[in-house]
Amino acid sequence: MFYKDERLALFIDGSNLYAAAKALGFDIDYKLLRSEFMRRGKMLRVFYYTALLENDDYSPIRPLVDWLHYNGFSMVTKPAKEYTDSMGRRKVKGNMDIELAVNAMELAPHLDHIVIFSGDGDFRPLVESLQRQGVRVSVVSTIRSQPPMIADELRRQCDNFIELNDLRDVIGRPMREPVAQDTEELTDAE
Numbered sequence: 712m713f714y715k716d717e718r719l720a721l722f723i724d725g726s727n728l729y730a731a732a733k734a735l736g737f738d739i740d741y742k743l744l745r746s747e748f749m750r751r752g753k754m755l756r757v758f759y760y761t762a763l764l765e766n767d768d769y770s771p772i773r774p775l776v777d778w779l780h781y782n783g784f785s786m787v788t789k790p791a792k793e794y795t796d797s798m799g800r801r802k803v804k805g806n807m808d809i810e811l812a813v814n815a816m817e818l819a820p821h822l823d824h825i826v827i828f829s830g831d832g833d834f835r836p837l838v839e840s841l842q843r844q845g846v847r848v849s850v851v852s853t854i855r856s857q858p859p860m861i862a863d864e865l866r867r868q869c870d871n872f873i874e875l876n877d878l879r880d881v882i883g884r885p886m887r888e889p890v891a892q893d894t895e896e897l898t899d900a901e
Contacts, residue, residue, distance in 0.1 A: 714824075
């Protein structure tokens with residue numbers, strides 16, 4: 712479903728991809744991910760979207776963000792918002808949907824194919840708009856987790872659905888020992 716001469720960009724919803732890979736029992740090797748998609752087309756950009764806790768002295772996701780930044784990924788971050796839910800649990804909110812959608816719309820005239828790494832159904836109107844502009848859209852997520860991580864309406868709208876579990880041997884590595892990560896606690900709640 713990829714053509715060697717097509718101009719390609721990746722848009723990675725960091726917390727969504729992390730949750731999908733975790734549900735499938737593996738970690739993403741971002742160097743392998745980038746190499747795999749560079750092999751599939753003319754890669755123009757790889758965007759990675761994540762919210763960061765600014766008030767913590769050390770954030771477990773910071774080394775990943777720094778590594779991605781130094782290795783050719785365009786990092787899009789914003790401060791996460793911390794709150795306490797009705798059960799008294801500490802929660803972190805960091806929705807990056809608007810940033811991803813705006814960047815995809817801005818780059819669409821320069822691209823032939825966009826790959827979105829997210830199963831969030833909120834991206835269905837974005838995919839539809841990109842398609843109207845003549846851009847092919849692939850979505851990477853999973854239906855093999857319980858529950859599935861991709862919204863049915865997004866899977867039906869995209870030109871090509873790529874099952875994340877099918878990429879495991881190409882872009883995956885075994886999960887590390889569990890470490891509390893900010894991305895695990897991120898929610899899209901408004």
